[in-house]
Amino acid sequence: MIQALKIAIFLAYKSIIRGNRAVSVLMIFILSLAFINLIFISAILDGVLEAINKQIINNIVSNIVINPQDVPSKRLYIPQARNIMEQIESIPGIATTARHYTTSGTIYFDKDKNGKTKDLSGAITGIDPEKERKISKISQYIAEGEYLEKTDTDKILIGAGLAGGYEEAEEIENLGGVKAGDTVRVAYNNGIVREYKVKGIFLTKFMDADRMAFVTTKEAESILSVSDKASQILVKTDRDGDEDKYLSQINSVNPDLKVKTWNEYMGPMKSVATSFDIIILIITTIGIVVAAITIFILIYVNVVNKRRQIGILKAIGIKEKVIVISYIFQALFHAVLGIIIGLILTLYLLVPYFIANPLIMPVGDVSLSMDMSRIISGVVSLFIAALIAGFIPSYLAARENILKAIWGA
Known part of the structure; x- marks a missing residue:
């Protein structure tokens, strides 16, 4: 198994180095935008909720409310x-x-x-x-x-x-x-x-x-x-x-006395938070699907263009699973770079910008609220999307008949 992984990594490395760099750059760029989209929308909506909560605590009812x-x-x-x-x-x-x-x-x-x-x-x-x-x-x-x-x-x-x-x-x-x-x-x-x-x-x-x-x-x-x-x-x-x-x-x-916390007292705010969570879930799901489709298309095009190479690899004894794993590694490589670039752009460009120029909304000034759990969720989601999208086209290509693959039939 270790030997198979080494071969898969070697094949992935060679494919990336000798492959179409424009396609690689495009994939990384699209994945970075997809990752930004995953965390940006949730950060904005979380920022709105945070602004509402701060306003309620700081200017209306404080932390705890006592009534007769x-x-x-x-x-x-x-x-x-x-x-x-x-x-x-x-x-x-x-x-x-x-x-x-x-x-x-x-x-x-x-x-x-x-x-x-x-x-x-x-x-x-x-x-x-x-x-x-x-x-x-x-x-x-x-x-x-x-x-x-x-x-x-x-x-x-x-x-x-x-x-x-x-x-x-x-x-x-x-x-x-x-x-x-x-x-x-x-x-x-x-x-x-x-x-x-x-x-x-x-x-x-x-x-x-x-x-x-x-x-x-x-x-x-x-x-x-x-x-x-x-x-x-x-x-x-x-x-x-x-x-x-x-x-x-x-x-x-x-x-x-009737003692309530601020969020119990401001009951309608709970429904707002629930609605925002649903919106975030929908937008995140759409973003993940779009990212997965993007990876699938680019990997599929890459696989189609290398059918002959895949056939030769099988002819010299490279197992199907090694070929599949090599393409999964390629997809994960692009996903990692896309996530890193997306994080850098978000943390060092978007967050400072919105701190300096918050959105003026009826609930107050809204900046991005970066929640670590949301970031981790975005990273894991994009990795899973890359894993699935890299697996399907490479698996289908690796199972193709050797002669058909070599002759491109």
């Missing part, structure tokens, strides 16, 4: 919120917490000061700006104006999608171009009406986040006539992905 109890009776607020937050923050691995008051209302804006107002209904969240800085990155996305201060009671912070006038966060419905320093009127659902100066506008490039509006905890408690409560408590862990191991410890602080 709904059994045996539904409550609007979490009582003694500060005490609960202190207990949760004492758990090793918990970075910080922040409480939110969530209410709703209609925001009115008279841009031209002529009595013709634009209005938009939505959620308005009360936050402690100092705590929020540690749990959310909204403060890092201020497009104009300033972030809220703890003592602000007559100011509001609104998202660019709500304000309007920002191409990156353009919505069908917005307030028509609110700027920092403008005055808006908010009619809360409990009947209270307040006027606020817009202290700042933030732009995260994530449509859900850019539709939010914030006032301070002090102002929210005044509107809702509550104290030391919370509509939600957000919990930030030291590391993303470790959320599940803290759920039981947080539940032990107050068993009546």
Whole structure:
């Protein structure tokens, strides 16, 4: 067997060295593009999911969300919120917490000061700006104006999608171009009406986040006539992905609370991830089939052109399996070079390019997300495709009658 492998390697080497170099270069080029296609599409879609996940964690619900109890009776607020937050923050691995008051209302804006107002209904969240800085990155996305201060009671912070006038966060419905320093009127659902100066506008490039509006905890408690409560408590862990191991410890602080990880809370995102996985599977399968067909055609053409040579090899005693293995080695050789070139182009050209020039999408800036398992899967898939595509034509040719092969009949 070892001797047969040596002969097969020798025949493959001679065939590559003395063969048509243009065909070899073409095969390697096509295989490198096929490999890039296998990992590029999945990297883009994984990048979209990664951008969504980061936006949800960094700007909406952090790692863990705590809501008021709904059994045996539904409550609007979490009582003694500060005490609960202190207990949760004492758990090793918990970075910080922040409480939110969530209410709703209609925001009115008279841009031209002529009595013709634009209005938009939505959620308005009360936050402690100092705590929020540690749990959310909204403060890092201020497009104009300033972030809220703890003592602000007559100011509001609104998202660019709500304000309007920002191409990156353009919505069908917005307030028509609110700027920092403008005055808006908010009619809360409990009947209270307040006027606020817009202290700042933030732009995260994530449509859900850019539709939010914030006032301070002090102002929210005044509107809702509550104290030391919370509509939600957000919990930030030291590391993303470790959320599940803290759920039981947080539940032990107050068993009546509803505790969920960010991905449980944002349920629809699971269906998005599942859909993306299906798309990646379909595109990858098509890419593998195309690569296999390409290798098959090129190997087949090569075999047809060397029928006489194959016949002579059989005539001098070279076994069929040795001839087949030699062509499989040729296919694998081209696949290896194609994969190496594809990896180099991806890691040293495409990835740096997309880091410097991310795709601007409604979920934020999207770059390639290179997952090692996807790369390994692409390598293995292309190898299997090369193995099968190299085997079939060479096997058929090697079984041909010696005289027919030599005479080309």
